[in-house]
Amino acid sequence: MDKSLKTLLDSMGVGRREFLAGATMVAGFALAAQPVGAQVVSTDGRGIVEGMTGFPSAGIQVPAYLARPEAGTNWPVVLVVQEIFGVHEHIRDICRRLAKRGYLALAPELYVRQGDPKTAPDIPTIVQTIVSRVPDAQVIADLDAAADWAATQGGDPERLAITGFCWGGRITWLYAAHNRRLKAAVAWYGRLTGPLSDITPRQPHDVAALLAAPVLGLYGGADPSIPLETIETMRDRLKAAGKEAEIVVYPEAPHGFNADYRPSYRKDAAEDGWRRLLDWLSRHGV
Numbered sequence: 001m002d003k004s005l006k007t008l009l010d011s012m013g014v015g016r017r018e019f020l021a022g023a024t025m026v027a028g029f030a031l032a033a034q035p036v037g038a039q040v041v042s043t044d045g046r047g048i049v050e051g052m053t054g055f056p057s058a059g060i061q062v063p064a065y066l067a068r069p070e071a072g073t074n075w076p077v078v079l080v081v082q083e084i085f086g087v088h089e090h091i092r093d094i095c096r097r098l099a100k101r102g103y104l105a106l107a108p109e110l111y112v113r114q115g116d117p118k119t120a121p122d123i124p125t126i127v128q129t130i131v132s133r134v135p136d137a138q139v140i141a142d143l144d145a146a147a148d149w150a151a152t153q154g155g156d157p158e159r160l161a162i163t164g165f166c167w168g169g170r171i172t173w174l175y176a177a178h179n180r181r182l183k184a185a186v187a188w189y190g191r192l193t194g195p196l197s198d199i200t201p202r203q204p205h206d207v208a209a210l211l212a213a214p215v216l217g218l219y220g221g222a223d224p225s226i227p228l229e230t231i232e233t234m235r236d237r238l239k240a241a242g243k244e245a246e247i248v249v250y251p252e253a254p255h256g257f258n259a260d261y262r263p264s265y266r267k268d269a270a271e272d273g274w275r276r277l278l279d280w281l282s283r284h285g286v
Contacts, residue, residue: 039267041260043096047071050096055108057145058138064108064146065092067099068154076286077155079146080107081164081171083259084131086117090261091165101278103286104155108146110139110171131167135199139171140178147179159183161286163277164190166256173204173215182213184284186277189219189255192230205230208237214244216280218273220253220266248276 050067065087068075078098082091087107095105111117115130143162151157161184164172169190176185192204219231231247238245250257250272256264258273 039260039265040090041093041097043093043100045096048096048099050092050099055145055149057142060113062108062110062112062142062145063087064106065095066104066106066153067092067095068104069099069102073154074156075102075104075154076159076161076281077147077150077157078103078105078281078286079143079150079160079162079175080105081143081162081168081175082107082110083166083168083256084117084123084126086111088118090259094163094165097274103281104150104153106146106150106155108142110134110142113138133199136171136174136201140175143171143175144179147181157181159286161185161281161284164188165258166190169217170204173211173217174202174207176213176215177207177210178212180212183286184281185213185215186280187215187217188258188273189223189226190217191226192234205234205237208234208243209241211238211241211243211245214280214284215246216276217245217247218258218276219247219249220255220257220269221249221251222253223255225255246280248273 047070048067049070052063053066054061054063080091080095080098087109091107095107098105111130111134114133117126117130120126120130147157147160160182162172162175162182163186165188169187172185172187172190173192176182190204194200194203196203219226221228228249231249235247250266250269253266253269254264256262257266258270259265260270
């Protein structure tokens, strides 16, 4: 791999193996492997309202997938932050799972200004032509707008949480240091350190002492893209800052262990992580 490209991947929280795998788009999935895994979790729409929508942010309409209970109102809100592949079927299914649990779940298309990863032929194209051009500041602003808009759709602004995967896991840490209204955050295998640049001026290690909400981190011990020493450093920084946070490492799990449409999926770790997510949100008032 070209050294400059590896630096770019590191700064954005994209694993080397995930990059090298290549991507294919089939049936709403952005795939790191072909065919779609037989273990794909598919959540139906019974009892919920779900579909594409949009909200205003910085002068444009940001597309987003929304899922919420069919009945009631004043639902707790969970912002769901995509992998590098965008808001594909796996991310939409995460939203439906949350809606079934009583949440208003909203997954914004956070690359909308730079391009649509679902139309890209492979991961190198996604990274080099889309993701590398997405500033953290733009993402944070769009998430703020998403949270505000969710409150106009029946969401409870006092019960706001965020969860994200891979690229979105890194963003989850950053957002937890930004939004003082956030009640809880769950970061799935998001990189904790990496090069700094104009579009990625800080990494999770840099904001450990600034967290405004409790964060649960879920990581794979067999993930070469996130060295265990970086996880231990994060734990040390969180402890030194007196922050409420917990990092769980599944020793045999690789990167992307919750991505049930890919070979990286590990059922036991994914199901345990999901239980922990629901408990973390409940424990912290979401």
